Amino acid sequence: MINDWEIVMGLEVHAQLKTESKLFSSSPNQFGSDPNNNVNYIDAGMPGMLPVMNSGCIDKAIKTGFALNFKINPYSVFERKNYFYADLPQGYQISQFEYPILTEGFVEIESENSLKKIRLERAHLEQDAGKSIHDIDPKYSFIDLNRVGTPLLEIVSYPDFSSADEVINYLTNLRQILMYIDVCDGNMQEGSLRADINLSVKKPNSKLGTRCEIKNMNSFKFIRQAIEYESKRQIEVLESGNKIEQNTLLFDTSTGETRPMRSKEFAHDYRYFPDPDLLPINISQDQIEKAKMKIGELPNQKLTKFIDDLGLEKDIAKIIISEKQYAEFFEGLISTKLIKAKTAASWLVGDIFSFIKDKNIQINEILNKSQKIIELLQLVEKGTISSKVGKDILIEVLEKNKDPGLLVKELGLEQVSDNEELEKIVDESLSGEEENIQKFQSGSDRVLGYFVGKCLKATKGKGNPKIISDLLIKKIKK
Amino acid sequence: MLSIRELKKKLSEKKISVSELFDEFYKKAKDSQLNSFNYLIDPEKNKHLINESQLRYNNKKEELLDGIPLGIKDLFCTKGIPTTASSKILENFIPQYESFVTASLLNDGAIFLGKNNCDEFAMGSSNETSFFGPVINPWKDSNKTNENLVPGGSSGGSASAVAEGICVASIGTDTGGSIRQPASLCGVVGLKPTFGSCSRWGVVAFASSLDQAGPITNSVEDAAFILNSISGYDKNDSTSSDHKRDNYLENIDKKFDNKITVGIPSDYLKDVNSDIAEQIDLAKKHLAKLNINVIDVEFTTTEYALSTYYILAPAEASSNLARYDGIRYGYRAQGETLDDIYINTRTEGFGEEVTRRILIGTYVLSAGYYDAYYRKAQKVRRLIKEDFQRIYRDVDFILTPTAPNEAFKVGEKLDPITMYMNDIFTVPTSLAGLPAISIPSGLSKNNLPLGIQLIGNYFQEQSLIQLASLLEKELKFND
Numbered sequence: 001m002i003n004d005w006e007i008v009m010g011l012e013v014h015a016q017l018k019t020e021s022k023l024f025s026s027s028p029n030q031f032g033s034d035p036n037n038n039v040n041y042i043d044a045g046m047p048g049m050l051p052v053m054n055s056g057c058i059d060k061a062i063k064t065g066f067a068l069n070f071k072i073n074p075y076s077v078f079e080r081k082n083y084f085y086a087d088l089p090q091g092y093q094i095s096q097f098e099y100p101i102l103t104e105g106f107v108e109i110e111s112e113n114s115l116k117k118i119r120l121e122r123a124h125l126e127q128d129a130g131k132s133i134h135d136i137d138p139k140y141s142f143i144d145l146n147r148v149g150t151p152l153l154e155i156v157s158y159p160d161f162s163s164a165d166e167v168i169n170y171l172t173n174l175r176q177i178l179m180y181i182d183v184c185d186g187n188m189q190e191g192s193l194r195a196d197i198n199l200s201v202k203k204p205n206s207k208l209g210t211r212c213e214i215k216n217m218n219s220f221k222f223i224r225q226a227i228e229y230e231s232k233r234q235i236e237v238l239e240s241g242n243k244i245e246q247n248t249l250l251f252d253t254s255t256g257e258t259r260p261m262r263s264k265e266f267a268h269d270y271r272y273f274p275d276p277d278l279l280p281i282n283i284s285q286d287q288i289e290k291a292k293m294k295i296g297e298l299p300n301q302k303l304t305k306f307i308d309d310l311g312l313e314k315d316i317a318k319i320i321i322s323e324k325q326y327a328e329f330f331e332g333l334i335s336t337k338l339i340k341a342k343t344a345a346s347w348l349v350g351d352i353f354s355f356i357k358d359k360n361i362q363i364n365e366i367l368n369k370s371q372k373i374i375e376l377l378q379l380v381e382k383g384t385i386s387s388k389v390g391k392d393i394l395i396e397v398l399e400k401n402k403d404p405g406l407l408v409k410e411l412g413l414e415q416v417s418d419n420e421e422l423e424k425i426v427d428e429s430l431s432g433e434e435e436n437i438q439k440f441q442s443g444s445d446r447v448l449g450y451f452v453g454k455c456l457k458a459t460k461g462k463g464n465p466k467i468i469s470d471l472l473i474k475k476i477k478k
Numbered sequence: 479m480l481s482i483r484e485l486k487k488k489l490s491e492k493k494i495s496v497s498e499l500f501d502e503f504y505k506k507a508k509d510s511q512l513n514s515f516n517y518l519i520d521p522e523k524n525k526h527l528i529n530e531s532q533l534r535y536n537n538k539k540e541e542l543l544d545g546i547p548l549g550i551k552d553l554f555c556t557k558g559i560p561t562t563a564s565s566k567i568l569e570n571f572i573p574q575y576e577s578f579v580t581a582s583l584l585n586d587g588a589i590f591l592g593k594n595n596c597d598e599f600a601m602g603s604s605n606e607t608s609f610f611g612p613v614i615n616p617w618k619d620s621n622k623t624n625e626n627l628v629p630g631g632s633s634g635g636s637a638s639a640v641a642e643g644i645c646v647a648s649i650g651t652d653t654g655g656s657i658r659q660p661a662s663l664c665g666v667v668g669l670k671p672t673f674g675s676c677s678r679w680g681v682v683a684f685a686s687s688l689d690q691a692g693p694i695t696n697s698v699e700d701a702a703f704i705l706n707s708i709s710g711y712d713k714n715d716s717t718s719s720d721h722k723r724d725n726y727l728e729n730i731d732k733k734f735d736n737k738i739t740v741g742i743p744s745d746y747l748k749d750v751n752s753d754i755a756e757q758i759d760l761a762k763k764h765l766a767k768l769n770i771n772v773i774d775v776e777f778t779t780t781e782y783a784l785s786t787y788y789i790l791a792p793a794e795a796s797s798n799l800a801r802y803d804g805i806r807y808g809y810r811a812q813g814e815t816l817d818d819i820y821i822n823t824r825t826e827g828f829g830e831e832v833t834r835r836i837l838i839g840t841y842v843l844s845a846g847y848y849d850a851y852y853r854k855a856q857k858v859r860r861l862i863k864e865d866f867q868r869i870y871r872d873v874d875f876i877l878t879p880t881a882p883n884e885a886f887k888v889g890e891k892l893d894p895i896t897m898y899m900n901d902i903f904t905v906p907t908s909l910a911g912l913p914a915i916s917i918p919s920g921l922s923k924n925n926l927p928l929g930i931q932l933i934g935n936y937f938q939e940q941s942l943i944q945l946a947s948l949l950e951k952e953l954k955f956n957d
Binding site: 045048049050052053080085086089090091092143269271272273277278279 | 554555561563568571573574575577678679680681682683685686687713714715716717793794796797799800801803805806807816817820840843844845848852
């Protein structure tokens with residue numbers, strides 16, 4: 001809220017469905033191919049070509065329906081949205097209009113430490129358009145039709161957002177959910193998840209203001225910037241006594257400003273009508289049940305499980321569920337029941353994450369080292385090595401795929417747990433420290449830490465800190 | 479005119495070779511003055527097909543249509559062969575794929591002579607909207623033999639070519655009567671199968687919910703031959719039906735086992751001229767001879783059919799033709815901006831009738847008009863379907879005239895509404911998606927051919943063909 005103004009936002013999210021082929025043609029649905037390589041006669045809008053629905057997309061929509069608490073409509077219709085553009089070969093986009101596949105759902109997000117329900121109006125299937133490239137040549141535009149016909153699920157919310165944080169929390173949740181149920185790869189950089197933000201401002205208790213739509217946002221950073229810029233702009237316009245003009249905007253990432261699109265790019269009467277080349281989609285209860293079985297665990301279900309059943313701390317659990325592959329990696333580590341869930345979790349979000357971050361790799365790339373990580377953590381849990389030593393050799397294990405047990409033996413890194421040997425070291429550490437001993441006896445716990453540190457140093461890190469600490473307490477209390 | 483069965487017999491008995499038969503037709507087609515072909519395929523290109531066909535005859539392994547020279551309406555995409563839809567906008571278009579229907583024909587041994595002229599994008603009832611000029615009907619008014627008559631449309635080239643005898647049969651398409659009406663005006667047989675029988679894959683689309691391929695032939699039997707080839711389920715056409723196809727030749731010479739009833743809609747005959755009324759009376763008489771029950775029936779929706787059709791068909795066409803934008807293929811006019819390219823390309827590339835229908839279609843789908851036109855027309859279409867089913871509770875087939883008039887003079891009917899009226903008897907069937915066949919029944923006072931239309935219920939092509947064949951033998955038009 002700025003100067004008593006409220007921001008009201010609704011989102012239209014386009015999620016690219018993770019499928020082998022396109023929504024209505026057999027061309028591959030993949031990112032990054034050479035321009036105009038994933039294009040067949042249907043995609044290119046050749047005469048006499050007909051769309052054939054990819055039924056896999058229906059299953060993905062049904063799964064999304066369950067995950068986002070939507071009503072899954074047994075009857076829905078593909079319609080043609082008619083407009084001319086060079087990257088739209090058919091001269092129309094096949095979408096859904098009057099009868100979408102999903103209606104009335106919701107997603108829960110965190111907002112100021114409580115849960116807020118974001119209501120979803122509808123979600124519908126549609127094909128993506130191609131790409132127009134205007135900045136290669138001063139005179140010509142270039143067209144890449146690879147993206148033509150890519151299946152999209154457009155998820156439309158009610159105007160339930162009041163801050164950039166809420167928008168980002170929602171998109172984070174949505175992205176997680178869609179990735180968990182294998183509907184979308186969630187790759188925002190490649191445009192697999194894009195959002196149009198409808199934004200208006202109003203005074204409390206007044207009716208909704210005129211909105212502007214910021215198109216095609218695919219980065220959290222820019223979404224935050226765009227919301228901040230656009231809400232400020234609208235407030236300034238209104239405060240200076242002017243009116244907001246309803247408009248479609250682009251966010252210019254170089255200036256951090258929003259600006260209107262050319263009017264021709266959006267001023268259309270789309271003349272929707274049912275596509276006579278396609279039959280209505282009829283979804284049977286059987287199909288719904290089958291898709292439901294394939295959903296698996298949703299991120300919030302995992303979160304609850306990790307916290308309540310495995311006793312993880314909320315913050316750590318949240319990091320682990322934030323990406324499906326993290327959660328799966330974690331579950332792989334603890335599935336053997338050889339190590340404690342808490343140990344696995346703190347090592348995963350700590351040293352293992354820093355390792356993959358340093359190396360700029362995906363967690364899946366070290367999946368084959370899970371067994372060795374488990375062995376390493378067992379050594380730590382059993383007290384064979386200290387966690388400090390564990391951290392050092394983790395890098396060796398991950399980088400060089402070395403066997404942790406052998407490595408510990410080779411380098412003589414076993415923890416010293418021999419009481420006699422440690423007792424000697426403890427005694428040595430206490431000599432000449434009468435003043436500190438007294439401090440401890442009068443109640444200062446910090447001194448214990450000082451002595452443990454001193455002993456560890458003497459063992460070159462190999463001493464078992466638990467035993468050292470126990471010995472120290474025994475001795476000082478005497 | 480020899481039938482497909484007779485030609486196949488001659489070929490298998492070696493009375494003529496495939497090559498000789500082809501050359502005979504090719505020469506006639508080349509010499510024809512009626513403009514019924516947009517494009518004749520270079521015989522060299524067909525040589526291997528002719529040789530392969532001959533080989534199959536030599537080995538007694540001939541296929542359904544082996545060696546039979548056919549014309550193909552220039553609306554079917556034919557691989558490596560120009561496909562123009564008789565439009566400037568596709569003047570130089572050569573598809574790299576073969577339509578399902580033409581692929582089926584090739585698979586059954588047929589050999590294509592070329593591409594038949596038609597109305598531009600199949601929009602027209604006289605074949606005068608073609609970019610390549612009008613087609614001439616081989617028939618002449620006995621009183622005005624110097625006048626050129628239209629063959630009807632939109633499959634006018636197909637009907638004219640079959641009537642002239644320059645191809646054995648031709649494959650047309652029918653959206654609102656485009657097979658049946660020209661068949662009637664040219665004195666040949668035209669069959670529009672049930673919507674969903676023949677795949678639309680690879681057919682340049684006019685109105686997707688109505689378009690249907692079908693044969694134009696000299697006889698009902700020939701139509702059955704062709705239908706056996708082209709009717710089939712195609713997974714690439716979502717509106718293709720996967721019902722089991724009958725052998726349409728099976729019952730062709732048989733009488734009906736049970737008593738059947740034919741209904742004649744009295745509302746169709748209210749304003750017809752005496753020539754047309756005579757044809758129905760004649761048909762009635764022959765049906766009685768065949769011991770077929772004839773009763774009067776009456777539709778309640780007939781008067782709405784034409785306006786319903788001229789809302790729905792242009793609406794779909796306006797969208798189907800959006801892809802012809804000059805960007806990826808076909809004719810392109812220059813322009814400063816993208817919009818200029820679109821406007822110039824489409825203004826220069828489309829003819830007047832196509833432009834008119836795109837405008838009508840765009841209008842009826844526009845915000846504020848959709849409910850009043852498009853949505854209402856869809857509702858009426860449903861009523862028309864129901865109306866037919868109500869009639870079919872009492873009858874097995876329906877008999878109507880095919881067209882309200884005989885062939886007219888080239889250039890005579892310039893007013894679009896008068897032209898649209900030519901489809902008045904064929905359009906209701908199209909809206910309902912029912913199968914219908916036009917067979918020649920007799921001659922008008924001016925000695926021009928007239929046809930009658932027999933309409934069956936969904937996927938009843940086998941019995942429809944059986945009835946048409948029985949009646950054809952009674953009418954003896956070809957004798």
